[in-house]
Amino acid sequence: AANAAVAGASAALDETRLTLIADVKVAFYHLLFTQRDAEMTAQNVTTVEEVLRTVKARVAAGEATSFDTMKASVEVQKAQKEVARAQNALVVARTRLNTLTAGGLGSQFSIQGDFQSGKHTFDLDRLTANALEQHPTLQRLAKLAEQAGHAVQYERASRVPNLSVQGSYHREAGDESLTAGLSVPIPLWYRRQGEIETALGTQYRADADRRRARSELELAITQHAQEVRTAQDQLHVFETGLLKQAEQTLAAARTSFRQGAASLLDVLDAQRVYRQTVLEYAQVRADLSIALVRLERAVGAPL
Secondary structure, eight states: OHHHHHHHHHHHHHHHHHHHHHHHHHHHHHHHHHHHHHHHHHHHHHHHHHHHHHHHHHHHTTSSOHHHHHHHHHHHHHHHHHHHHHHHHHHHHHHHHHHHTTTTTOSSOOOOOOOOOSOOOOOHHHHHHHHHHHOHHHHHHHHHHHHHHHHHHHHHHTTSOOOEEEEEEEEETTEEEEEEEEEOOSOTTOOOHHHHHHHHHHHHHHHHHHHHHHHHHHHHHHHHHHHHHHHHHHHHHIIIIIHHHHHHHHHHHHHHHHTTSSOHHHHHHHHHHHHHHHHHHHHHHHHHHHHHHHHHHHHTSOO
16 A cells, blocks of 8 residues: 555656646747747738838829828738737736746746647557556556555455453562453444445545546547647648748739739738738647647657
8 A cells, every 4th residue: 555655646746747848838839829929910010011101102102092091001000009919918928938937937038949840640549558558647546546445455354353462470479470361342243334435435436537537538639639630731731832822912912012003902901811821820830739749748758
């Protein structure tokens, strides 16, 4: 029972460490995404301000109306509003990561890195089998069930009364005496049924917790593996055409606008679509990285 308790404590420590590492990784990728978002919103402000300057020049040359200037100014204000939103999200993400590290990063810190690549393949059956064998949560619950089993055995063994044998020897002035005694606790009919039932109930709960954890673990592995595959499929769509198409559309709209062949609305729409596409691409990359981290946590070991 003592060995089971020590092993259970070790498994609980491993479980805590596994969860903390996963939480820190997720917070890191969240922060990395919010940094990218803040960078893109700042770049968008620069872009729409350039469009505004172009519009003002065309208005001055009589090639556009003051209404175009108003529309471009509204876009600048929207872009600046997005910068404020992105900066607020960045502060929250930095605070979350710093909190998980117990303030070890300090108030002024920066991170560098990249999202994980989409070139991960894995065998779901093998991952599940490894998790059921080595996951710290299952190991901890198995040790608790083992301890509960020892408790049942102890209570059942306690139904047999403990016999105490006593003896003494006395000698004085040629008088010797030897006494012996046998102590048996009463009542003899007490069978410790209450204690045994309590121990059995604890054992049943421990077994049920272990079975439930196994089922939840299998479900989590399947769910996060599917999230990885979904993100990989979306990433493939972006990288095999969608990003390039949005970039080419924006470049064509800008060129046409400068030559007077496209309207301001065409440029603003192309700029909006391009920025949304790039942001969604960064979000998919973050989603993939986070899904891989959560899959690692469900498996209980690096992929």
